[in-house]
Amino acid sequence: QVHLVESGGGSVQAGGSLRLSCSASGNIYSFLSMAWFRQGPGEEREGLATIATHDSTIYADSVKGRFTISKDNAKNTLHLQMDRLEPADTALYYCAAARGWRLSLSRYDYPYWGQGTQVTVSS
Numbered sequence: 001q002v003h004l005v006e007s008g009g010g011s012v013q014a015g016g017s018l019r020l021s022c023s024a025s026g027n028i029y030s031f032l033s034m035a036w037f038r039q040g041p042g043e044e045r046e047g048l049a050t051i052a053t054h055d056s057t058i059y060a061d062s063v064k065g066r067f068t069i070s071k072d073n074a075k076n077t078l079h080l081q082m083d084r085l086e087p088a089d090t091a092l093y094y095c096a097a098a099r100g101w102r103l104s105l106s107r108y109d110y111p112y113w114g115q116g117t118q119v120t121v122s123s
Contacts, residue, residue, distance in 0.1 A: 001025075002112045004095050009117030016085050016121070022078040022095030022114055031097040035110060036069060036080045038091035038119075045094070047105025049080065058103050063089075085121045092116040 003025040012018055024031065035050035049059045049069035057069055068081040078095050096110035104110075 002097065004097060004112060004114035006093065006095050006114045006117040009093060009119045011120040011122065012085055014086055014121055014123050017081070017083045018085065018119060020080040020082065020093055020095075020117060020119075022080075024076045024078065024097065031099060031112075032101040033098045033103070033110070034071060034078045035096045035105065036067075036078075037094045037096055037107060038089075039094070039116075040091040043091075045107045046091075047107065048093075050103055050105060051078070052101055052103050056103055058105065060105055082119070085119075087121050087123045089119060089121050091119060093119050 005023045008020040033052045036048045037045050038048055039045040047060060048063050049067055051057045051069045051071050066084045070079045094116045095114045097112040098110045102109050
C-alpha cells in the first residue's frame with residue numbers, strides 16, 4: 001500500500017516563502033512521476049508541477065518562476081519550494097504519484113494521493 005504524507009504548510013504573508021515536503025512510503029524510485037496539486041475552496045484541483053525520471057519537469061503558468069519541484073531519492077521525499085507567495089496561492093496542497101512515466105498536470109493521471117497540507121497567504 002502506498003502512503004504519501006505532506007508537511008510544511010502554514011500561514012505566511014504575501015511575498016514570503018514556504019517549502020512543502022511529501023514523504024513517500026517505500027522507495028520513490030518506483031514512482032516514475034510525482035507531482036504537486038492544489039485545491040482552493042470551491043475550485044477544481046489544479047496541477048502545479050510535475051517531475052519525472054531524469055528530473056524532467058513542467059510547471060503550470062500560474063506558478064512558473066515562483067515554485068520549484070525537486071525530489072530527494074535518498075530520503076524518499078518530494079519537495080515544492082514556493083517563493084513570492086500571493087494570496088491567490090491559498091489552498092490545500094497535495095502531492096501525487098504514478099508508477100508510469102508521464103509529464104502531466106492532469107489529476108486523472110495520478111492514482112496515489114496524500115491527504116494535503118494547508119497553505120494560507122495573507123495580504
